[in-house]
Amino acid sequence: MVMAVTVHIPTALRAYTDRRESVETEGGSVGEVLQQLTAAHPPLRPHLFTPDGRLRSFVNIYLNDEDIRYTGRESTPVKPGDSLSIVPAVAGGR
Amino acid sequence: MLRLSPQLLDRIRAHAERDYPHECCGILLGRSEPVAEAAPGADDTRRLVLDVAPMRNAHTASPQNRFEFDPREHLQVQRRGRERGLEVIGFYHSHPDHPARPSIFDLENASWPGLSYLIVAVAQARAAAANSFELAGDRSHFIQEELEAGVSQEGAAA
Numbered sequence A: 001m002v003m004a005v006t007v008h009i010p011t012a013l014r015a016y017t018d019r020r021e022s023v024e025t026e027g028g029s030v031g032e033v034l035q036q037l038t039a040a041h042p043p044l045r046p047h048l049f050t051p052d053g054r055l056r057s058f059v060n061i062y063l064n065d066e067d068i069r070y071t072g073r074e075s076t077p078v079k080p081g082d083s084l085s086i087v088p089a090v091a092g093g094r
Numbered sequence B: 001m002l003r004l005s006p007q008l009l010d011r012i013r014a015h016a017e018r019d020y021p022h023e024c025c026g027i028l029l030g031r032s033e034p035v036a037e038a039a040p041g042a043d044d045t046r047r048l049v050l051d052v053a054p055m056r057n058a059h060t061a062s063p064q065n066r067f068e069f070d071p072r073e074h075l076q077v078q079r080r081g082r083e084r085g086l087e088v089i090g091f092y093h094s095h096p097d098h099p100a101r102p103s104i105f106d107l108e109n110a111s112w113p114g115l116s117y118l119i120v121a122v123a124q125a126r127a128a129a130a131n132s133f134e135l136a137g138d139r140s141h142f143i144q145e146e147l148e149a150g151v152s153q154e155g156a157a158a
């Protein structure tokens, strides 16, 4: 039985995932899922993580409907059937 | 190049007028397609807007000159779009009493190339020029792209 967690990729990042909208991964935590995702699609890594390995501030990660900032960040546990969404932060002004 | 119907552009302009003197913001939903006949080095992507999703301006501290998406609302729009076969192809926001050109603040906050950033100027509560931009590959500046809305537009071909 494969422990699949689906990661949804926003349009802006599909240039780094061979145009895929979703990627199936395995893993027991958000951090493990993101490691698998970036191992499968290395060009994606610098867009999600800083050189010292921290999640970039302009990337929001949702596990199902919850922002992982409030659930334990990358140590948040995941289970089969969960979906992880990458949501770009969007802001600006004049 | 960004293409949308006059009706969709009118919805964006109406949103910009409704929220004046605050900035409005929203999401462009549709699809991207390669332009086969594009000359080398020219804009080789055509983005077609098929729907627009107005968003709440979550920048409550200074909404008259800043905007910010609520990420949870953004997630919901992404999801509903996916269910309808629509992609997020860009974002729009308004510039109250300011030209329809990206600001330094827009550049500092724009994260990824390959999307359209549509800006609508609002002059004294009336929507004025609309222009669309794409972030350069190295993120150092915005490049104005052709905006085709089925009607004559400032800064774009008819």
Ligand SMILES: [Zn+2]
Pocket: A092, A093, A094, B093, B094, B095, B101, B102, B103, B106, B119
């Ligand atoms: Zn702006």
